[in-house]
Amino acid sequence: MSDIVAADELRLLVERIERLEEEKKAFADDLRDVYAEAKSRGYDAKTIRKVVARRKLDRNAAQEGDALFATYCAALGMQLSFDL
Secondary structure: OHHHHHHHHHHHHHHHHHHHHHHHHHHHHHHHHHHHHHHHOOOOHHHHHHHHHHHHOOHHHHHHHHHHHHHHHHHOOOOOOOOO
């Protein structure tokens, strides 16, 4: 009887995973639509993705990333200019 219980449990787990995979795809489709909308309104989707990724970082991680980026650019002789 434990084989039947294990099979039922496994089936339920697989079905949950399948539902979550469907939800994940729906969310991915929604995200793609929002980025497409942003692009249609004249925004650069690639830059928005960078902004979203940046906002996920805490302040120290962001500053560390900026410093590392500046160091690499300087090592390559690239001049950074963010003056607007």
